[in-house]
Amino acid sequence: MLSHESPECQERCSRIFLVLCYGEVMNASRTARERVRAELTREITDIARRHLATDGAPGLSLRAVAREMGMVSSAIYRYFPSRDDLLTALIIDGYNALGEAVEDADAVCPRDDFTGRWLAVCRAVREWALARPHEYALLYGSPVPGYQAPEDTVVAAIRDTVVYGRIISEAYAAGALTPPGGTPAPPAAFAGDAAIVRELMPGVPDDVVAQALVAWTGLFGWVSFELFGQFNNAILNRATAFDHLMRRHAALLGMPA
Amino acid sequence: MLSHESPECQERCSRIFLVLCYGEVMNASRTARERVRAELTREITDIARRHLATDGAPGLSLRAVAREMGMVSSAIYRYFPSRDDLLTALIIDGYNALGEAVEDADAVCPRDDFTGRWLAVCRAVREWALARPHEYALLYGSPVPGYQAPEDTVVAAIRDTVVYGRIISEAYAAGALTPPGGTPAPPAAFAGDAAIVRELMPGVPDDVVAQALVAWTGLFGWVSFELFGQFNNAILNRATAFDHLMRRHAALLGMPA
DNA sequence: CTCATGAGAGAGCATTGCTCTCGCAAAGGA
DNA sequence: TCCTTTGCGAGAGCAATGCTCTCTCATGAG
Structure with a gap:
């Protein structure tokens, strides 16, 4: 059993958080599921960043990103709980890129x-x-x-x-x-x-x-x-x-x- | 007949432009219709400015403004041909206020x-x-x-x-x-x-x-x-x-x- | 008095963010 | 190996948006 303070849990949580919020994976994730999830999360942010570059933040549409991925729009919400969270990921990426x-x-x-x-x-x-x-x-x-x-x-x-x-x-x-x-x-x-x-x-x-x-x-x-x-x-x-x-x-x- | 260069036409056009874009009337307009039009235009920009102050530009909704005025949303388009034009009026007002x-x-x-x-x-x-x-x-x-x-x-x-x-x-x-x-x-x-x-x-x-x-x-x-x-x-x-x-x-x- | 113009009402279209449910498939424990 | 939990995509649906179109009616000019 994992305690919330155990290194395992902390490591797992922080990886999940990274995948969720940063759209990045540190390196090889544990399970195959986690790996494909990280892959898709990264793909979402990449497409979103491209849309952001051409249309600007107000024109960034979750549905358009989903369309380009061949997904239905609701599926995106498995990866980003809201449009704002996707924007947050892009913001963090942007700060890191500029830095x-x-x-x-x-x-x-x-x-x-x-x-x-x-x-x-x-x-x-x-x-x-x-x-x-x-x-x-x-x-x-x-x-x-x-x-x-x-x-x-x-x-x-x-x-x-x-x-x-x-x-x-x-x-x-x-x-x-x-x-x-x-x-x-x-x-x-x-x-x-x-x-x-x-x-x-x-x-x-x-x-x-x-x-x-x-x-x-x-x-x-x-x-x-x-x-x-x-x-x-x-x-x-x-x-x-x-x-x-x-x-x-x-x-x-x-x-x- | 008014030529496009005549002072009358220029004056009329510039007044219309002011009403359209600035949401302001210079002074007493000619006809009663124009006066009420100017009044309503000003009311629209006032309400819009209030919404802008509380919700920010992305939250500024033509329909909400119309609702608050007791109008149907399509009627707003008699005064501002698009949401961007309303924003333009607010921008100009803002620059003037700051100035x-x-x-x-x-x-x-x-x-x-x-x-x-x-x-x-x-x-x-x-x-x-x-x-x-x-x-x-x-x-x-x-x-x-x-x-x-x-x-x-x-x-x-x-x-x-x-x-x-x-x-x-x-x-x-x-x-x-x-x-x-x-x-x-x-x-x-x-x-x-x-x-x-x-x-x-x-x-x-x-x-x-x-x-x-x-x-x-x-x-x-x-x-x-x-x-x-x-x-x-x-x-x-x-x-x-x-x-x-x-x-x-x-x-x-x-x-x- | 007549008629063109202006303006509000209403319906409608395409789009958005987001929620909910359903069903399938993979992962994991016994 | 079987069974259950979990994750995830699909689909329908809701409320809201900007904007267009048509209809109708009152006003104002000639």
Whole structure:
């Protein structure tokens, strides 16, 4: 008999959860049934992701996915209890894909080229978003109304932020950050939140944390503006402008040119 | 007979367009029929805006609006040819409301307190958004898939930006901008876009234009992050953090503390 | 007074998310 | 090996949506 605390049960539950919510299998599942279930779950999310890419989240229809799989619509509910759960799986996948893209972009840079690493991260975010606008919109656009982000999305959601925080932290530790003066000192009431954010960039003082937030919100603010049409008829040579603004952010963080 | 170029026709067409798309009447309409039509159009958009506020854009249903008006659903189509057109009207209304809030916030500040004016604009945007998250999401979140912003939304969409540009322009003209050094010079390829953006902030050099874009994207990047849940469990004392970051943006623009 | 125009009512179509029941087949225990 | 539990696909069905079409009637212009 399995107790709920037994490693077996935990392992089984977590695998089921992964199959259900992530549409992924870790490796060979135990039984044949579980294997085909994982296969079909993955197929559903793949088709759904394709529909999402072409039609956007509001146009994602469970019935259309079922049709493409040659299933009847009600059968999909064996795999995802609701449309929102399918969307949640896509969201988690999306965060992981973006996080991986950011990790890869950072990984190929020389470790001590902090400006280069930051720029690589910025470009990775932008290019990932431009290649999959609807998926980006699902992650960083308006949240779907009924949707409550499960706690589990959080770990995936901050993968890119973790990379960013490491760059800042390492740059500061290496003494490579000499920010320009003239900026106001963070107020005392900011200390608490700075401490939370500092978990992502250990050892960094409050004013660098604040400036890091400026850069991070600036990056996603730009990408969202560009993708959601706010730059129409206003900014044409977008790659150039983006690049310059991100270099500017690096300089304002005190990174070397 | 009215030619299409006659002032009468143009006036009539533009009024019809306003009623159709803006849900507003300029003043007393000509005939009684037109007056009641304008009244009903306004009532539809009012109810729709209320539904939008509570349920979000995807939950906005033409039939529900019709039901609340005591009409049958098909009758709504006499006023808005499709759901998207109703949404367009709400978008334009939203841009105008936000623009007006920003204008009002700026108007009560001393003209030469540029830092104060910028902070007032920032707070106005954030507070407007926090008070109507769904409406903000409609403006700055993921665009609805089928939706193509008509040219007409543009004038409303940049009302807030116009205020912002004026602050920058006047601050620069007053010699009140002394930005910190150390930022990279804008590349030559940026000049074209800088010229376009400069129409909103006449007389300002390219590097100030670039920094102005940094601040503007930072403002909306923050507000979107805060509203769309990206700060959950990360930043708690949000008003404080927001205020400090916007002060920081002011300082980086070279505004006096 | 006549007649064209505008507008609401109603039925209807295709589509959606989701539920329920039914029946079959595979997995697992005795 | 047999029997039972479990999982899963099929199908019908419900309520709701956006949108179209036709019918009818009142209003307003000539």
